Amino acid sequence: MTTPRIAIAGAGLGGLTCARVLQLHGFENVTVFERESSPEARQQGGTIDLHADSGQEAVRAAGLFDEWRALARFEGQEQRKVDPLTAELIEHEPPEGDFRPEIDRGQLRELLLDSLAPGTVSWGLGVGSARPGEVTFLDDSTAQFDLVIGADGAWSRVRGAVSPAVPHHTGVLFVETRHDNDGQMLALTGQGTMVADGDGLMLWVQRNSGNHIRAYACMRAREDWRPSNAELLELYADWHPSLQAFLTGELIHRPLYALPVPHTWEHTPGVTLLGDAAHLMPPLGVGANLAMQDAADLALALARDGVRDGVPAYESVMLPRAIDAQERTNAGLQDMVPERPIRV
Numbered sequence: 001m002t003t004p005r006i007a008i009a010g011a012g013l014g015g016l017t018c019a020r021v022l023q024l025h026g027f028e029n030v031t032v033f034e035r036e037s038s039p040e041a042r043q044q045g046g047t048i049d050l051h052a053d054s055g056q057e058a059v060r061a062a063g064l065f066d067e068w069r070a071l072a073r074f075e076g077q078e079q080r081k082v083d084p085l086t087a088e089l090i091e092h093e094p095p096e097g098d099f100r101p102e103i104d105r106g107q108l109r110e111l112l113l114d115s116l117a118p119g120t121v122s123w124g125l126g127v128g129s130a131r132p133g134e135v136t137f138l139d140d141s142t143a144q145f146d147l148v149i150g151a152d153g154a155w156s157r158v159r160g161a162v163s164p165a166v167p168h169h170t171g172v173l174f175v176e177t178r179h180d181n182d183g184q185m186l187a188l189t190g191q192g193t194m195v196a197d198g199d200g201l202m203l204w205v206q207r208n209s210g211n212h213i214r215a216y217a218c219m220r221a222r223e224d225w226r227p228s229n230a231e232l233l234e235l236y237a238d239w240h241p242s243l244q245a246f247l248t249g250e251l252i253h254r255p256l257y258a259l260p261v262p263h264t265w266e267h268t269p270g271v272t273l274l275g276d277a278a279h280l281m282p283p284l285g286v287g288a289n290l291a292m293q294d295a296a297d298l299a300l301a302l303a304r305d306g307v308r309d310g311v312p313a314y315e316s317v318m319l320p321r322a323i324d325a326q327e328r329t330n331a332g333l334q335d336m337v338p339e340r341p342i343r344v
């Protein structure tokens with residue numbers, strides 16, 4: 001029996017989860033098209049907390065729960081808040097339970113990649129555009145499928161097949177820095193996340209595996225502002241030196257974008273979206289969880305109802321869930337980095 005030909009654009013956490021769950025349910029004709037040339041082409045992002053009611057459920061659907069659990073950092077659930085001027089601890093949540101343990105994004109992606117049938121991912125073949133049942137690749141070749149799934153992230157090329165929406169700048173800039181084996185920083189950060197905020201500025205620090213730290217300076221800023229280390233330190237001039245230390249080293253500027261709320265579309269046979277392609281939202285600990293939950297839900301709906309009926313069944317669950325999460329994270333971003341004062 002031939003199984004449906006399914007194209008998935010993007011080998012992120014969403015696309016890979018979808019491919020894995022489909023393969024577990026007997027779909028043999030699944031290809032993931034990834035623009036990057038290899039799994040090592042780009043260093044993957046920081047740490048991801050997988051929630052018991054979404055990301056963890058997706059890992060379970062992918063048959064990888066025990067493997068994930070073996071890598072998960074339960075101690076990473078610790079949350080610390082410090083005073084920006086003194087660096088003294090003012091709030092502390094010790095790590096408890098197993099609702100949201102952390103794992104490095106690279107480890108999770110590798111787990112998913114290793115679980116796929118050999119040759120599932122076509123590396124270095126980016127999607128240029130899509131129509132229902134058809135993909136045009138960046139090399140101008142075209143191929144037909146029974147279903148095209150856009151899991152190609154914020155700047156999805158598949159999205160145009162169902163919706164004219166494009167992401168807008170949220171008015172917030174994250175500036176990322178990375179630090180290894182720094183005893184003072186590790187002590188201040190604890191086992192999980194440490195935050196400090198004041199006067200419209202925030203510092204958000206996360207411990208990754210292997211004594212690696214990623215820190216994010218968060219502020220309101222113009223879309224095109226790329227502060228230098230000196231300009232950043234000037235903004236945080238009143239802050240305690242041990243916190244200013246996180247603003248040193250190479251800076252990676254991440255202006256934050258989001259899709260309009262609500263972002264929805266008329267069901268279009270032959271094509272659908274999941275993850276950031278469907279509902280890019282501020283990074284408040286939800287996006288990767290939702291991408292994986294979407295992916296598992298879509299694959300399970302296809303296995304249960306077939307391609308024709310499975311996609312609308314998935315969309316009827318995914319779209320309202322995404323709108324709710326978009327509303328919550330947009331409101332959360334306003335609280336986290338208040339509208340005023342605009343810094344630059």
Ligand SMILES: Cc1cc2nc3c(=O)[nH]c(=O)nc-3n(C[C@H](O)[C@H](O)[C@H](O)COP(=O)(O)OP(=O)(O)OC[C@H]3O[C@@H](n4cnc5c(N)ncnc54)[C@H](O)[C@@H]3O)c2cc1C
Pocket residue numbers: 009010011012013014015033034035036045047048049125126127128151152153154155156157174254274275276277283284285286287288289290291
């Ligand atoms: C700083 C930061 C921290 C975050 N922390 C968290 C967190 O702790 N928890 C959480 O749940 N979420 C977090 N998020 C959000 C999370 O990263 C995203 O929501 C999640 O990665 C979305 O997954 P995805 O599979 O939809 O897309 P992506 O992870 O963006 O994957 C898309 C894939 O598609 C590929 N691609 C892109 N264009 C094309 C193309 N044209 N053709 C083929 N392939 C293409 C890309 O190379 C990539 O591999 C964070 C985001 C940021 C910016």
